[in-house]
Amino acid sequence: MNFGFTEEQEMLRxxxxxxxxxxxxxxxxxxxxxxxxxxxxxxWDEMAQLGWLGLLVPxxxxxxxxxxxxxxxxxxxxxxxxxxxxLLACTLAVIAxxxxxxxxxxxxxxxxxxxxxxxxxxxxxxxxxxLSPDGTQTTGRREGEKLILRGEKHFVPxxxxxxxxxxxxxxxxxxxxxxxxxxxxxxDGVEVADTRSIDTTKRFGVLTLSDVAVPEDCxxxxxxPASWPAIARLFDHAAAAxxxxxxxxxxxxxxxxxxxxxxxxxxxxxxGRYQGVKHPLAEMYVDIESIKSLLYxxxxxxxxxxxxxxxxxxxxxxxxxxxxxxxxIDGIELHGALGYTWEYDAQLYLKRSKWVKSAYGGSDHxxxxxxDLGGF
Amino acid sequence: MDFNLTEExxxxxxxxxxxxxxxxxxxxxxxxxxxxxxxxxxxxxxxVGFSWPKEVGGGGGDIMEQAIxxxxxxxxxxxxLGTCIMGLAWVxxxxxxxxxxxxxxxxxxxxxxxKYQWCTGYSEPDIGSDLASLQCKGxxxxxxxxxxxxxxxxxxAQWAKWMILLVRTKANTEKKHDGITCLLVxxxxxxxxxAPIQNMSKQPFFxxxxxxDVKVPVANLLGKEGQGWQITIGALANERSGISEVTGLxxxxxxxxELARNSQLGGRPALEDxxxxxxxxxYETRVAAMRFNGLRYLTKQIxxxxxxxxxxxxxxxxxxxxxxxxxxxxxxxxxxxAIAPGRNHPIDHGRWQKEALGWCTAVIGxxxxxIQKNIIAERILGLPHx
Numbered sequence: 238m239n240f241g242f243t244e245e246q247e248m249l250r251x252x253x254x255x256x257x258x259x260x261x262x263x264x265x266x267x268x269x270x271x272x273x274x275x276x277x278x279x280x281w282d283e284m285a286q287l288g289w290l291g292l293l294v295p296x297x298x299x300x301x302x303x304x305x306x307x308x309x310x311x312x313x314x315x316x317x318x319x320x321x322x323x324l325l326a327c328t329l330a331v332i333a334x335x336x337x338x339x340x341x342x343x344x345x346x347x348x349x350x351x352x353x354x355x356x357x358x359x360x361x362x363x364x365x366x367x368l369s370p371d372g373t374q375t376t377g378r379r380e381g382e383k384l385i386l387r388g389e390k391h392f393v394p395x396x397x398x399x400x401x402x403x404x405x406x407x408x409x410x411x412x413x414x415x416x417x418x419x420x421x422x423x424x425d426g427v428e429v430a431d432t433r434s435i436d437t438t439k440r441f442g443v444l445t446l447s448d449v450a451v452p453e454d455c456x457x458x459x460x461x462p463a464s465w466p467a468i469a470r471l472f473d474h475a476a477a478a479x480x481x482x483x484x485x486x487x488x489x490x491x492x493x494x495x496x497x498x499x500x501x502x503x504x505x506x507x508x509g510r511y512q513g514v515k516h517p518l519a520e521m522y523v524d525i526e527s528i529k530s531l532l533y534x535x536x537x538x539x540x541x542x543x544x545x546x547x548x549x550x551x552x553x554x555x556x557x558x559x560x561x562x563x564x565x566i567d568g569i570e571l572h573g574a575l576g577y578t579w580e581y582d583a584q585l586y587l588k589r590s591k592w593v594k595s596a597y598g599g600s601d602h603x604x605x606x607x608x609d610l611g612g613f
Numbered sequence: 614m615d616f617n618l619t620e621e622x623x624x625x626x627x628x629x630x631x632x633x634x635x636x637x638x639x640x641x642x643x644x645x646x647x648x649x650x651x652x653x654x655x656x657x658x659x660x661v662g663f664s665w666p667k668e669v670g671g672g673g674g675d676i677m678e679q680a681i682x683x684x685x686x687x688x689x690x691x692x693x694l695g696t697c698i699m700g701l702a703w704v705x706x707x708x709x710x711x712x713x714x715x716x717x718x719x720x721x722x723x724x725x726x727x728k729y730q731w732c733t734g735y736s737e738p739d740i741g742s743d744l745a746s747l748q749c750k751g752x753x754x755x756x757x758x759x760x761x762x763x764x765x766x767x768x769x770a771q772w773a774k775w776m777i778l779l780v781r782t783k784a785n786t787e788k789k790h791d792g793i794t795c796l797l798v799x800x801x802x803x804x805x806x807x808a809p810i811q812n813m814s815k816q817p818f819f820x821x822x823x824x825x826d827v828k829v830p831v832a833n834l835l836g837k838e839g840q841g842w843q844i845t846i847g848a849l850a851n852e853r854s855g856i857s858e859v860t861g862l863x864x865x866x867x868x869x870x871e872l873a874r875n876s877q878l879g880g881r882p883a884l885e886d887x888x889x890x891x892x893x894x895x896y897e898t899r900v901a902a903m904r905f906n907g908l909r910y911l912t913k914q915i916x917x918x919x920x921x922x923x924x925x926x927x928x929x930x931x932x933x934x935x936x937x938x939x940x941x942x943x944x945x946x947x948x949x950x951a952i953a954p955g956r957n958h959p960i961d962h963g964r965w966q967k968e969a970l971g972w973c974t975a976v977i978g979x980x981x982x983x984i985q986k987n988i989i990a991e992r993i994l995g996l997p998h999x
Contacts, residue, residue, distance in 0.1 A: 516987075555898060600891075607897060
């Protein structure tokens with residue numbers, strides 16, 4: 238038994254850290270987040286060259302063929318830097334393709350994801366925001382060799398940057414009869430609108446599909462199409478990915494306050510000496526440690542023990558949603574008025590915590606799932 | 614990351630499972646006779662003091678096997694391995710690490726066999742969280758120490774045969790921690806008076822202990838003079854390691870779910886209410902976090918890295934769960950929540966009421982939550998001392 242990272246994983250962490258510290262410190266992140274694209278195509282290419290965009294892509298399709306645990310390391314570090322990029326979107330597309338695509342479909346899309354030339358996002362949610370089979374109301378109607386998609390997708394990560402979308406749709410009125418297809422951003426009837434996020438390092442959008450004709454060979458799995466369990470697994474990966482970014486970001490935000498508490502003098506003493514300051518900081522440490530433990534086990538389950546994954550992903554995401562919310566709020570409060578300013582970075586972590594709590598199910602959703610899966 | 618067990622570890626796990634299949638009846642059938650038999654059986658298996666060296670009578674198991682044993686016991690909600698509470702938790706480990714051959718011979722087997730209980734003489738009337746300021750005095754006179762002073766909040770004092778005691782043997786040392794010495798004291802020594810204190814449930818669970826010229830042979834000095842603080846820190850860290858606490862908490866959650874299933878809220882079982890379900894799910898998540906924290910710390914130990922103050926993390930989780938699960942149980946009971954515990958209480962003879970008034974031992978003993986937070990803030994985060 239070994240519940241820790243390997244040397245290779247620690248090396249990966251150190252490399253990512255070094256890269257982001259030099260290329261994307263927070264002043265750079267602020268520039269990127271306010272740019273038109275919302276990410277840096279130049280750094281995206283550099284990350285591709287380092288192999289990080291193809292971490293999960295099998296070697297035969299130009300990737301490195303590593304595991305979700307490895308990816309968790311990468312996401313923790315991009316989270317720590319609040320690094321704006323379509324990494325989450327592309328990662329979920331990779332999972333959708335790896336787990337459901339035919340060899341031909343994998344060959345068509347994975348190499349472009351690994352080398353950074355193509356950005357694929359996932360469009361799984363709709364206006365009523367339900368993470369259940371009936372949350373997919375977009376319809377797929379057969380017309381000869383084509384599938385005609387009609388509906389509206391919401392909360393699509395980095396929608397405006399994407400070349401393709403993995404879209405969930407409904408085949409019939411049967412509750413569980415849903416599938417996934419890859420559509421082209423430039424296909425007739427596809428419209429993409431930007432929605433602004435509180436967390437400006439994150440982008441998402443609305444995808445409107447007005448009778449979009451999709452060739453049959455774009456339905457993932459083709460003759461044995463992906464169905465609800467595949468989408469549920471995508472949601473699990475999504476929640477795990479958000480939690481990994483949450484761990485890094487929470488640690489980053491925590492470190493900022495701890496440093497401040499070691500420098501700021503009031504009433505003739507460092508404020509870090511006062512228990513009103515040091516105790517919340519200790520509580521945050523307890524929470525971050527605990528999210529890590531839940532998350533790492535959940536990540537391992539996604540790789541090695543799929544039947545356990547839903548429970549532990551939900552535990553990790555639920556705990557992280559509540560804990561990071563507190564860390565975001567306390568982070569502002571403990572800095573006093575300084576924390577309230579645009580210029581100081583505490584606000585960036587607070588905003589990230591708002592994104593984390595809402596992305597792919599908040600604590601209520603995930604605690605409900607813990608209760609259901611725990612059989613009570 | 615790898616949660617697979619080696620072949621030997623699997624074989625050991627299977628052995629534990631087989632043992633439990635054969636020897637552990639369902640909870641409702643576990644009467645006093647069973648408790649006696651269980652104690653004898655697990656002792657014969659050398660599962661009491663499982664990780665202690667074989668030379669002193671322990672099981673000689675490695676920490677990984679110990680974790681397997683604890684997890685299997687936890688999964689089946691088995692009773693504890695051994696009943697000499699403080700002896701197993703910290704007196705034994707301290708004697709094994711710092712004791713003389715003679716001390717190991719005299720005490721370890723007795724702890725494993727639960728021949729008698731130990732108590733712990735740390736707190737004093739004016740000294741609680743700031744333990745290193747303790748004043749109870751020990752003066753070396755020839756082949757013994759003479760102890761004068763008072764201890765308080767000493768759990769089990771009136772039943773214990775031995776005490777692990779901290780005294781000040783040197784005053785005005787540069788660091789107050791340096792003048793502290795650890796002694797093993799027989800409770801029927803002349804000069805010791807025990808005055809029980811009732812806890813809030815009117816049970817005489819702890820006591821004041823007075824020392825009036827009590828002679829303690831030098832043979833009962835643990836470690837060296839002035840080493841008492843170091844021994845205590847090690848011993849208390851041992852108390853905080855956390856994996857074994859998960860067992861008790863899992864059982865607590867089983868009972869809480871049972872209560873929620875049998876309680877009504879708005880005309881249906883409370884366990885169907887969203888808020889109730891989420892609250893219990895939160896506790897379950899916390900206990901799972903404790904379990905995985907424990908496994909991460911275990912991995913550190915296996916890699917040979919020392920465990921530091923991070924064990925306070927699980928201690929804080931335990932405190933949270935102990936305090937709030939019982940509160941929640943009373944809430945589920947509605948008006949019955951306020952009925953005094955006892956035979957006549959219509960719900961489980963008032964076991965939750967007892968819990969709601971009895972969590973203090975687990976939460977306050979070994980360092981209050983505020984002390985745990987200080988430990989984390991100062992030793993891990995590097996914030997300045999109070």
